[in-house]
Amino acid sequence: MADSGGTPASNFLEKLKAYVRTPKGAILSGEILISFIIIICYAASLYSGYSSVAICEMVFAIVFMVVFMLELDKQFQVISWPWSDLIRAAIGCLLYLITSIICVIGGGGDGARIAGGVFGLLASILFGYDSYTIYMQIKGGRQHSAAPTDEGV
Template sequence: MASGTSSEPHFGEAQTPLADRPYQPTTEPAVRDPPGSSSKAYLRSINGLLKIAQVVTSFIAFICVEVVDRCRNCKALYFFEFVSCSVFLISFSLLIIFCFRLNKRFSAINWKLTDEINALLATLFLLIACIVLAVKNSGNSAEIAAVVFGFFALFLFLGSSFFVLLEWKQRAPWSSRSTSSSGPNHNYSRTRSDSHPEQPNQNV
């Protein structure tokens, strides 16, 4: 019969050419990211560039304080040294975490919130340390340079916190809910009114 001589394969016969390598289509990913692409993508982003600039400026401010040999008010100098060193170490650690995507492995920590808190605290403490050292410095060029780079780092942290808050505002859950709740209800009311037109009053 024609059905017996048909050349169309039955169910299951199309998979016979892959019998020698049955696990290849499922175990190997279709697309693989090239090595280092994620690191380059973060370093080229606005947050990555700001983070690099924060690390560099805070490190330069710390180095300028370290080369000071004499101080008129050493407490202000020591406070600035502590703040600049702490800001540099924390920002450098966050840069390494985001650059090598270690935040994906430790997803239990809200790294966006951590970065925002670090930016706000760094802005606050750098503002206090720079003002104190600017008022009570001994006129040394290294101290003046430390204050200048401290203010540079302060504005960079302020810009970083602004961009993080802007990103959170764009991804806010209430904004999507408000738009989705207003649209479907309006469409539903129109559909209901169209499908059930008002009936004339029978009592008249």
């Protein structure tokens, strides 16, 4: 029998601690944390409808964090995980930017809505940075091979 070295929960926590220390894990955990803060701000405001963007982006960030942490992306190769992550981060950046501008401009008298908008602008920057790093990873991962030539002819 294989010695697992502990309970599955402790193995999961060890993988989580190790993954959060990586650059991608730090970005994803930052996205989860700032989305949670935005949810709290929008829930406290008079217009809590804007919290749906933060909830969706937090859930998607959690899903991708679990997939990358448990290395499920190497097992399920049907999905292009880098491109899926790029689309997730780019859409998150745009949605946070749009909703945050709306909340900051139209949030007069509602401090929680303005705070959510400001944190949303910060989240937009973080999601944009994540999009940039994923794009550079995809761009750098391509193998450029020269076309074969017939020099002997």
